[in-house]
Amino acid sequence: MTHPDDHTEPPSEFALEVRALESLLVEKGVIDPAALDELIDAYEHRVGPRNGAHLVARAWTDPAFADALLDDATAAAASVGIGGLQGEHLVAVANTPEVHNLVVCTLCSCYPWPVLGLPPAWYKSAPYRARAVADPRSVLAAFGTHLADDVEVQVWDSTSEIRYLVTPMRPAGTDGWSTGELETLVTRNSMIGVEPARSPQAAA
């Protein structure tokens, strides 16, 4: 269920409708195009998964920060200047050798914007939302992630304003890496829970 919208030339009906509505709202005096530019710029250039990767890498290298993140992720993130819209109530859930976590919003597309940015298309799609709660292992398999049978899967359905962040396990072979180096291994998908963090080999 992906849909074309305005990738065509000449402009699609969707593109024309969007332009018409923006123009009407500007004319009504209720929308300032500069605010739209600012919002788009924020999520295209400032707020994205590098924020979450920083929190995770920091937790990998600083046990006190790891504890703080699991205890109160909103406060821990704020302590390093991360927070805001759609992340007012953050909860971090940690993958371990025994437990694997997966985040979904079955009702819409709730997602922790300040740490991950805006959600990818698949996260918003009906097939992901439908299957993540009923058959999470098949979802993980679609991403090439195969867990041992004895790993317990915990699925978090974001039905409230609580936003969930998965902290993946630190990959082997990263002893002595700096926080900045470790951040490069922490993918967006690993913080949703569909993949592990990258191995140093894969990142090389």
Added chain:
Amino acid sequence: MTHPDDHTEPPSEFALEVRALESLLVEKGVIDPAALDELIDAYEHRVGPRNGAHLVARAWTDPAFADALLDDATAAAASVGIGGLQGEHLVAVANTPEVHNLVVCTLCSCYPWPVLGLPPAWYKSAPYRARAVADPRSVLAAFGTHLADDVEVQVWDSTSEIRYLVTPMRPAGTDGWSTGELETLVTRNSMIGVEPARSPQAAA
């Protein structure tokens, strides 16, 4: 959610697909067009709601038959030569001043063919199937049927091969009417349960 299909000229895609499939199956030797004609003729001309109306009118005039119909509708119908495909296991449910019955098939379109013929479009539609079980009074209202608050509504969802037939209440002002005359008051919709039987005034 009604859909045009082959009402257009030239033939619609649907009409062309149907013709192509029939032609292929005839060529394969697995379909005899005469059998198709026979099946269509049966439900266009022989099997329809007049059968059910006959059972209901007979129950109105013959208390022993009414008891037999409620006790074992399949046997009672067979005793007057009515029965067959999609009516192998008939159950009759009687409307009374205290109880009103309504029949639906939420999963598909199960319907008692030998007594009512094939189902109308609205019976097969998603809005009817969705609302009949959750809000039957609003469904009745859509058909202009308004029950007193103290009438108990019983909804029968045809999830098995049991097929349900509602026997509406005999209208006032029909004393001394023959079974044949009474049959004219028993509408298809009254035997699904969305309307009462016709009054003599409405039928006049």
Added chain:
Amino acid sequence: MNGLHDVGGMHGLGRLVPDTGDEAVFGSRSQARVFALTIAAGALGRWSLDASRHARERLGAVDQLRLGYFERWLAGLTLQLRESGVVTADELASGNADGPAPEEVVARRLTAERAGRAVERGRRSDLEAASAPRFTPGQRVRVRPHATPGQTRAVRYAQGRFGEVRVHHGCHVFPDRNARGERVGEHLYGVAFDARELWGGSATGHTVHVDLWEPYLEEAP
């Protein structure tokens, strides 16, 4: 399967449009042919009625909403003809038979005479019971949670809910297995549910009766 055919209680499906009762049995000649083709192809004995229902359900959510009723029947029938090997994908694409169907299939072709008899006689779905019924009228039961991709008649709106057994209908062919070609019987019960148990406290006071097979049910604590 937990699909969009299972619409009991859903909102947002559009307006209910009553009729006058005077409309034609079929909306068009093509609809009539699809109806008859479905019955006649079913008489070949390659699949059960439950398999046909499941074929239509497997069309997916988009087609459940996009296609008209007999368009879904046509799509389901086409799927079954192909899956059963009665016709090949190539034959469907070209519209031309590569050769006749196997003799044992052709031998079961429905004639006009047999069609007339099938309409008059039908085929009962009750079977001899292999065991005593587990539940009795008056007993409180819960519908088991059940969400496999296969065929089932355990409507979603009743799953996990508590009801009361009202009647034992005998032992009937079990759809979940019949759709896979296994014609076995299970005890079938008429179960009554209070509307508030299904739809919450604001529901109007009514009762919904659902026919449910024994494997769908468990004793209420």
Added chain:
Amino acid sequence: MNGLHDVGGMHGLGRLVPDTGDEAVFGSRSQARVFALTIAAGALGRWSLDASRHARERLGAVDQLRLGYFERWLAGLTLQLRESGVVTADELASGNADGPAPEEVVARRLTAERAGRAVERGRRSDLEAASAPRFTPGQRVRVRPHATPGQTRAVRYAQGRFGEVRVHHGCHVFPDRNARGERVGEHLYGVAFDARELWGGSATGHTVHVDLWEPYLEEAP
């Protein structure tokens, strides 16, 4: 409402298509504008986030499947603008303003500076609790059946099912009333459900955590 937005556990919705992680934030400039228009129009204070979700849900089942993600946002936003009277149906049809919006609406127009602050600060949804929480971690609860046409976050797949309260999140704005313009708090709990209680005995062994407000829950017997 019991609509097609509530897809948890449904089959037949198509294939899951993973990505590489390198795609653009927005699929097109139009998608980006719809996203920003929705946030900026929300800042006018005429409706809540829950009302916006409900507006998109109210589009109906056909549009849930037919429209793309930001097409639904556009349709939901247009519906809210019209229903709230910020623009009229005539203005939407013509594309031309009959006049400026009322002063009190224009006064809340989001500036670039306020937009930047909104992104950085957000708005918490927790409130002072007026009463003590009714449930405690470790307690077994049942999700109440609930099928009104209004907004709710009581996912359908958990209704009627038994779970265990794991955490009390405090008192949070209650969506069912917030969507109608009443910003009141209710206690919010993280409730854990065994997959077999949700999907039946053949489900893989996993746990689903759902955040549920106190009015959605009742004590398990």
